[in-house]
Amino acid sequence: MAEMPNREIAAALDELGDLYELDGAISHRVLAYRNGAKAVREATQSVGTLAREGRATELPGIGATLQEKIAALVVDGEIPARAKLKAKYPEGLLEITRLPGVGPKRVRLMYTELGIDSLASLKEAAEQERLRGVKGLGPKFEASVLASLEAGLGEAPKPRTLLSRALEEGEAIVAGLRAHPTARRVELAGSARRLADTVKDLDVIATADDPAALTAALAALPEIETAGTAGENAARGVTHSGLSIDLRVVEPDQFGNLLQHFSGSARHNIRLRENAVKRGLHVSEYGILDDATGETVRCATEEEVYATLGLPWIPPELREDRGELDPGFEVPELVSVDDLRGDLHCHTVASDGRNTIEEMAAEAIARGYEYLAITDHSATHGFGNHVDADTLKRQIERVRTVNEKLDGIEVLIGTETNILPDGAPDYDDELLAELDWCIASIHTAFQTPRAEMTKRMVAAIEHPWIDAIGHPTGRKLGRRPGYDVDLDEVIAAAARTGTMLEINGAPDRRDLDDVHARQAAQAGVKILLDSDAHGTDRLANVRWAVATARRAWLTPDDVANTRAWPEFAAMRKRARTS
């Protein structure tokens, strides 16, 4: 029987934390649930299985109580405390906390005092000026609630922006500010700097000879729709696409402190500060207070911040409290775009691409690649524009011809075959054996139940002519989660068979994600970084696969396509099959 997925267990712990918060629990207890949820979400093994064995406490942040609650969840299907609290507090209370300035304390207060249990009943009470009758709430609170409701806040969480979009805008804004005569240093901070999948807003930290002039300059940038200054040395704006941006201009001798603080993540900073306190150091965005001397050390660079704490400079992509602050941490040599020597997943006009084999190959040469696999779709991928067996046979000849004409690059004939519901590829073995490369992906029957889906994936992984699995979970950021599959089994099967797993560079995929790519690499699976380009201008999308790889702590050695062609060729499963 397939165990409950970690993400479901994590969601239950998060919800329990929310409920305890509503119930008035002390913040540290609530935080313990959220930390527990994070540990479960990022665990590299089945937490349900661990909990059944009484071993969930091996995870950092899971103690006896959470072990017991997780075990109850996976064995009985429910946590008694969660059932009890859900009965106590109506579901509508949580959505009220989405309103700015309205947190769990005030929601609970309004519920117990006025019976407010939904956005609708809150609106009615505010309009009737009943909120101000509650001790601790006043007319200004009432007005702010009405304004928020009017603006539609609370209806849905604000959508997050894909990193590709956020960086396009953020890098243009940073360039624009750097070009201003008064600017000295200008850096993007926040989750965009950490190359997270998505970002909520942009943070920019700067120094300038004339701070007021630089904050005023934000509004004049072409990317900005509206902006205004916020205090002496700050500005806040919104881009034309609706992305919020905060600019802070700081003293040069504190630039490192501010950049470190606003780069986050929150959990990284909390852990950093907790560790520092044990050494008698107190870290804030303004400096590092040393208990021993009473002096606050200001740092012009981030390197100084980390050095003052006895740490190496930690690349922003690693700042997620995933072990980078553990004793003995050494900065891994992270893979970069320049390390890549080939791309093993792209499309041409033979399926749904926009360019020819020749055009794609020319662009690959321009990027300095030594190899490029042409991997058009197979017949059952479900969107038309596919390559049937006979067409593929002709395509083999066409690619071979192009390859012979070109020097300095191996153009490989490959396929991105759909994985059929039984795990088989779309072409027969004889045809697959004629190819140089085969990547297999799921494009159909997404709703297959977990156990069957896992069996389907493992069958594909065990197929002798399938060299790699493309976008292994099928997720689309902001649109849909991945299909339900046991990635532990997928990774184990890939490791056992020498099948590569892809990090797909489509900016809304980045699939595998950072956590599972790291797990796979640790299990000995070789990772592919691919663009999945459907046009010459999209080969550069491999940048987003690299971003995820760096967040997964991957080194050039972990990534298969950092290797020269002869070495890569020998690593293909088919090189050992034939």
Next chain:
DNA sequence: GCCGTTTTCGGCCCGACTGTTTTCAGTCG
């Protein structure tokens, strides 16, 4: 609720802002 070079209890990162307050709680990042 977790956790231990202040170990089984008593702590738990740091600061800004807002609004309702006579000194602070709640919210946010």
